[in-house]
Amino acid sequence: xxxxxxxxxxxxxxNSYDALVPDLVNxxxxxxxxxxxxxxxxDFILSSMSRCDIDNISVMVNNNYHSLMDHLGSGREWDLxxxxxxxxxxxxxxxxxxxxxxxxxxxxxxxLDFLRDEKEKYVVITDTNIVANIxxxxxxxxxxxxxxxxxxxxxxxELPESLVxxxxxxxxxxxxxxxxxxxxxxxxxxxxxTGIQNFSMNMFVVERxxxxxxxxxxFVRGQEYFERDVLLPQLNKLNVQAYKYEGYIARICDxxxxxxxxxxxxxxxxxxxxxxxxxxxxxxxDDNPTRYIEGAKIQNAMVADGCVIEGEVENxxxxxxxxxxxxxxxxxxxxxxxxxxxxxxNAEYLVMDKNVTITAGKDIKGAPTYPVYIGKHKTV
Amino acid sequence: MAKExxxxxxxxxxxxxxxxxxxxxxxxxxxxxxxxxxxxxxxSNCVNSGIDTVGILTQYQPLVLNEYIGNGQPWDxxxxxxxxxxxxxxxxxxxxxxYKGTANAIYQxxxxxxxxxxxxVIILSGDQICKQDYSDFLxxxxxxxxxFSVAVMEVPWEEAPRFGLMVADKDDxxxxxxxxxKNPKSNLASMGIYIxxxxxxxxxxxxxxxxxxxxNDFGNNIIPNxxxxxxxxxxxxxxxxxxxxxxxxxxxxxxxEILDPEHSGINLFDEDWKIYSxxxxxxxHKISAGAVVENAMITDGCRIKGTVKHSILFAxxxxxxxxxxxxxxxxxxxxxxxxxxxxxxxxxxxxxxGENAVxxxxxxxxxxxxxxVGAGVCIGDNVKIGPDAMVRNDVEGGEE
Numbered sequence: 001x002x003x004x005x006x007x008x009x010x011x012x013x014x015n016s017y018d019a020l021v022p023d024l025v026n027x028x029x030x031x032x033x034x035x036x037x038x039x040x041x042x043d044f045i046l047s048s049m050s051r052c053d054i055d056n057i058s059v060m061v062n063n064n065y066h067s068l069m070d071h072l073g074s075g076r077e078w079d080l081x082x083x084x085x086x087x088x089x090x091x092x093x094x095x096x097x098x099x100x101x102x103x104x105x106x107x108x109x110x111x112l113d114f115l116r117d118e119k120e121k122y123v124v125i126t127d128t129n130i131v132a133n134i135x136x137x138x139x140x141x142x143x144x145x146x147x148x149x150x151x152x153x154x155x156x157x158e159l160p161e162s163l164v165x166x167x168x169x170x171x172x173x174x175x176x177x178x179x180x181x182x183x184x185x186x187x188x189x190x191x192x193x194t195g196i197q198n199f200s201m202n203m204f205v206v207e208r209x210x211x212x213x214x215x216x217x218x219f220v221r222g223q224e225y226f227e228r229d230v231l232l233p234q235l236n237k238l239n240v241q242a243y244k245y246e247g248y249i250a251r252i253c254d255x256x257x258x259x260x261x262x263x264x265x266x267x268x269x270x271x272x273x274x275x276x277x278x279x280x281x282x283x284x285x286d287d288n289p290t291r292y293i294e295g296a297k298i299q300n301a302m303v304a305d306g307c308v309i310e311g312e313v314e315n316x317x318x319x320x321x322x323x324x325x326x327x328x329x330x331x332x333x334x335x336x337x338x339x340x341x342x343x344x345x346n347a348e349y350l351v352m353d354k355n356v357t358i359t360a361g362k363d364i365k366g367a368p369t370y371p372v373y374i375g376k377h378k379t380v
Numbered sequence: 381m382a383k384e385x386x387x388x389x390x391x392x393x394x395x396x397x398x399x400x401x402x403x404x405x406x407x408x409x410x411x412x413x414x415x416x417x418x419x420x421x422x423x424s425n426c427v428n429s430g431i432d433t434v435g436i437l438t439q440y441q442p443l444v445l446n447e448y449i450g451n452g453q454p455w456d457x458x459x460x461x462x463x464x465x466x467x468x469x470x471x472x473x474x475x476x477x478x479y480k481g482t483a484n485a486i487y488q489x490x491x492x493x494x495x496x497x498x499x500x501v502i503i504l505s506g507d508q509i510c511k512q513d514y515s516d517f518l519x520x521x522x523x524x525x526x527x528f529s530v531a532v533m534e535v536p537w538e539e540a541p542r543f544g545l546m547v548a549d550k551d552d553x554x555x556x557x558x559x560x561x562k563n564p565k566s567n568l569a570s571m572g573i574y575i576x577x578x579x580x581x582x583x584x585x586x587x588x589x590x591x592x593x594x595x596n597d598f599g600n601n602i603i604p605n606x607x608x609x610x611x612x613x614x615x616x617x618x619x620x621x622x623x624x625x626x627x628x629x630x631x632x633x634x635x636x637e638i639l640d641p642e643h644s645g646i647n648l649f650d651e652d653w654k655i656y657s658x659x660x661x662x663x664x665h666k667i668s669a670g671a672v673v674e675n676a677m678i679t680d681g682c683r684i685k686g687t688v689k690h691s692i693l694f695a696x697x698x699x700x701x702x703x704x705x706x707x708x709x710x711x712x713x714x715x716x717x718x719x720x721x722x723x724x725x726x727x728x729x730x731x732x733x734g735e736n737a738v739x740x741x742x743x744x745x746x747x748x749x750x751x752x753v754g755a756g757v758c759i760g761d762n763v764k765i766g767p768d769a770m771v772r773n774d775v776e777g778g779e780e
Binding site: 036037038039076266268271275279280281284286288289290291292293294295296298299300301302303304305308317318319 | 413414415453454639648649654655656657659661662663664665666667668669670671673674675676677678679680683692693
């Protein structure tokens with residue numbers, strides 16, 4: 001274990017904001033959504049943590065988590081097979097008196113005994129719908145130096161349209177901050193403001209002992225959401241500091257942003273920015289390199305291993321094991337693992353989930369503003 | 381608990397005919413096929429054949445190989461009992477020796493083999509590109525009630541004098557062994573892959589060790605001794621793709637053959653016989669607008685802005701705008717700067733090819749030998765490296 005004064009354990013919420021991308025989480029959850037040609041969203045968080053020597057990580061799965069369990073395995077790919085710490089997966093703990101939790105308070109209340117037994121001084125808590133390259137050590141340092149009780153990461157950006165337009169709260173809560181010299185004085189829930197906001201990334205650093213106290217109290221009071229129910233009413237009492245993240249960030253807020261954030265990585269500048277922090281680890285598939293056969297035409301594309309390309313590919317992201325047959329044209333598409341575009345077919349503005357096949361000669365098109373999604377294992 | 385068969389993989393050879401490529405690493409560690417090293421083939425064959433215990437005999441420049449093998453996890457060879465073990469020569473209470481020959485390398489590790497109490501031992505070599513089912517080989521060995529079996533390939537008669545040849549009767553029983561003969565009596569070339577009954581192997585290793593005149597080599601000593609004693613020796617016919625990649629030309633050729641799996645017979649897209657390797661962990665490769673990619677194998681981390689034709693690129697290779705890569709094998713981390721031409725050559729890992737430099741066949745010529753650039757070398761801007769060249773050190777200007 002590293003320096004006991006700065007050591008932290010990680011807690012990851014893989015189901016947060018599932019409701020924003022109902023198609024993509026139909027057979028999985030937010031954390032296991034494929035991203036950037038060979039990764040799943042959770043890879044970015046786990047790799048960031050792993051790089052910061054956070055090697056005691058708990059993943060609080062709630063539902064649809066088969067794909068994630070399969071992806072994580074023993075945690076070996078992220079160097080999380082450890083005698084002390086390592087990867088823990090906590091499914092909802094079902095007992096007669098327990099009801100399913102909705103917010104972080106209920107989930108954390110379920111693992112209080114675990115938290116009490118651990119040794120790390122700090123806890124880092126995060127969702128998985130944000131793709132970034134976070135230096136958690138820097139955030140912990142900031143937390144210690146600022147004397148905060150709780151530190152929350154945020155970035156400055158406009159609120160995504162999909163969140164602003166939505167009038168109900170049934171897609172979950174998001175938060176913006178009113179700051180005073182870095183201290184959070186106001187937390188706004190589901191704000192509809194335009195212009196640049198201090199937009200919460202829902203990543204926390206808090207001392208383990210304090211977290212246990214806060215959760216204990218909140219749970220007894222029947223509170224659900226950590227920001228809304230625990231922090232918001234206590235902003236005068238607790239020193240809640242805002243940690244400004246200025247690195248590369250991709251937020252998955254709906255199908256459109258999923259599509260756009262993938263496509264943004266076709267720009268070398270963005271790609272380098274996201275991966276500059278070090279390697280991002282993922283489950284290994286042992287594919288062979290991608291093969292481009294005579295006659296293939298490829299322009300502006302990001303391609304993983306295991307593909308065979310005979311046709312034309314332009315402005316697209318291809319995951320592992322994709323086949324593009326002779327005479328097929330793929331333009332502005334995201335093709336997930338093992339999807340196939342058969343001879344002479346035409347695909348434009350599509351998000352094809354795993355194992356989708358577009359049969360020979362078909363012509364399927366979405367629009368730039370509305371990429372069409374085709375569900376897992378479907379044949380068109 | 382006994383194992384039916386364990387594998388001993390001879391990986392100590394220097395591979396001196398690969399020159400610059402094996403200056404800092406042993407031949408089995410030489411990169412191959414875009415994301416593999418040569419040793420991935422025998423190791424994957426073992427796992428795919430159900431062999432879970434492999435001893436790797438190393439001697440020459442073992443650092444890269446040791447690190448690459450690690451705990452054997454990429455090949456699923458991290459086992460509680462068995463798994464992969466790297467076996468360098470070691471100091472003993474009385475007398476310590478380098479591995480004097482292939483047989484001596486096994487002899488020095490008799491105690492390793494005995495830990496697993498195997499019935500059979502398969503001897504593999506770490507310098508061949510081949511997908512082979514060793515369990516089928518073992519089945520043959522058992523069916524023939526053999527004491528020793530050797531995998532053989534039919535080679536064209538005119539090439540036969542270059543090989544160790546097995547002369548066998550109709551029942552595949554070996555009657556004679558000819559090492560690189562002028563007048564071959566057979567065209568069955570030994571692939572250097574043997575299955576022994578362990579008791580027989582141990583007996584002959586001990587006998588061989590006691591003979592001061594022996595070269596302690598399987599081909600020169602052990603096999604002739606087995607023949608002398610009229611042991612039950614059989615030749616197992618293998619018909620698949622097999623390539624000894626001991627020379628620059630054959631290594632280049634074997635890489636190029638991957639680009640034509642339909643005709644050459646080496647298919648890496650085989651879900652039923654995967655070749656495993658240690659992963660680079662890089663992001664998917666990127667092909668920019670304006671790039672030309674034809675008939676190529678490209679893997680993670682590559683960034684292509686120039687032209688790549690009929691070539692194999694390893695992880696993290698960068699081909700800048702206006703650069704041309706053709707008929708080339710370019711290993712991991714190499715950067716080919718704008719305007720450079722890389723043709724008909726092997727470029728090792730982490731090489732920088734300067735702007736407008738030319739490596740390999742000059743544009744106007746054809747039918748040249750393969751040029752080779754060693755790992756970490758820097759080729760300056762505008763430098764010209766001719767065909768057949770062997771570059772081990774940085775070149776700042778001029779022609780070679």
